[in-house]
Amino acid sequence: MRRLDVKAFAEEGAELAGRDSLGAHFRLMSETGGRAPESVVDWSARGELRNPHHVHPEVWLHLQAQAALSLVCQRCLAPVEVPVRVDRSFRFVSDEETAAALDDQSEEDLLALSAAFDLGELIEDELLMELPVAPRHEVCPVPVVLAVADPEFEATEPSNPFELLRKLKTGK
Numbered sequence: 001m002r003r004l005d006v007k008a009f010a011e012e013g014a015e016l017a018g019r020d021s022l023g024a025h026f027r028l029m030s031e032t033g034g035r036a037p038e039s040v041v042d043w044s045a046r047g048e049l050r051n052p053h054h055v056h057p058e059v060w061l062h063l064q065a066q067a068a069l070s071l072v073c074q075r076c077l078a079p080v081e082v083p084v085r086v087d088r089s090f091r092f093v094s095d096e097e098t099a100a101a102l103d104d105q106s107e108e109d110l111l112a113l114s115a116a117f118d119l120g121e122l123i124e125d126e127l128l129m130e131l132p133v134a135p136r137h138e139v140c141p142v143p144v145v146l147a148v149a150d151p152e153f154e155a156t157e158p159s160n161p162f163e164l165l166r167k168l169k170t171g172k
């Protein structure tokens, strides 16, 4: 938990940075299947007040985060380390309704100011959103099983389903 008063943070133009262990991020850990809890999540956040002399100055939070996550390669099913990066800015508006109302017409990423705002949770949300749908090795490590496969078995394996069907029918 890392509660942050975003408005005050922006007014001060404050900055925060940290390095968490992946193990502290429960939802990211469930993506890695519990692997490498000691790997790190690096992050930094900066507050900014835009138009400070305006009646309603804009409250901004700039977030950067990065981690290397051990995911499962969708081709060979072995673990693959995937670097994930977030570099995003959020404008905070007074409440959820305003955020929802402005969301359609705005290119900006809008969030509602909330006393319960948790920076750690936002970092985790954003990293989760950057996860690839189908993580893969660029080049999969050659599975050892291929090297010791029985060549006779390979040779007798029917090469197509029709062949297999014919063999079944004729009993050969």
Ligand SMILES: [Zn+2]
Residues within 6 Å of the ligand: 073, 074, 075, 076, 077, 078, 080, 136, 137, 139, 140, 141
């Ligand atoms: Zn792979």
